[in-house]
Amino acid sequence: MRSLALLCLLVFATPAYAAAPEQHYLDLRDRYIAKFSKAKENDETFKQHDAALEELAGVLRGLVGPVTIKGLPADGKSNVDTLFKGDSGFGHLDGLGFASEGDKMQAVVTTTGLLKHWLREHREDGMPQEIGAAINSDRFYYQAIQDSAFAKYADLPVTKPASASAAVAVLGVRGNGDLKGAPHEIGVVAIQGEKVFFLAATDAVKTAEIPACEKVWKQMMARKPPQDAMAKEDQAMDAYTKCFAKEAPRQSWFAAAVKKAQSQLDLLPLR
Secondary structure: OHHHHHHHHHHHHHHHHHHHHHHHHHHHHHHHHHHHHHOOOOHHHHHHHHHHHHHHHHHHHHHHOOOOOOOOOOOOEEOOOOOOOOOOOOOOOOOEEEEOHHHOEEEEEEEHHHHHHHHHHOHHHOOOOOHHHHOOOHHHHHHOOOOOEEEEEEEOOOOOOOOOOEEEEEEEEEEOOOOOOOOOEEEEEEEEOOEEEEEEEOOOOOOOOOHHHHHHHHHHHOOOOOOOHHHHHHHHHHHHHHHHHHHHHHOOOHHHHHHHHHHHHHOOOOO
């Protein structure tokens, strides 16, 4: 009986123990957020803030382990780039961030545990709560990195590496204003064991607008009676991107976009 009780304790204790390093990171991050969100902004505060981000990056390196992504720096930094709640860019995906010069290529490496926690934190923003649904949504690509919005235009059918449990690729447009236009950013996400890899490349491929979808856009924008302008444009954009996703596989540039997405997956250490 005593052996059975001990076994039960071990079974129930194991998940908590496994999550302890991630919880340590989250507790540390939240303490720093509370501290800096109340602090008076000055040179000393900013110095302490930078030190806090480096400390968080050190904890993340221990969680994620060594990471080598072709074409990106060897040492990752905290993808959370501000601990001041309310700042632009607050709430990025917790993980190690890597970026090329000019941020033409950016990557985040995290754990499934931290990703699930982050999804819960963004529930009220409309973020899907299941990992598979999240990494296929424009919300994920918008809120995980950078400070600019992202519109998903199409899925790119990549071949999942044998060692990965999931791999997806999307084509879209990122920006702070009008998101309608020929998409050129490709984002890929792969999951291997407890590691999650996200790689985004701007100006990754040349595409073109699709006449049939332009027609859909114009018809939606011409609808009367007019709603409020922003709502009408949002509906037109939704119809436009749905049309684009349907028509994209028949376009001459689509094969090149899929090939580029596959090459981005090949940059990740998934073998």
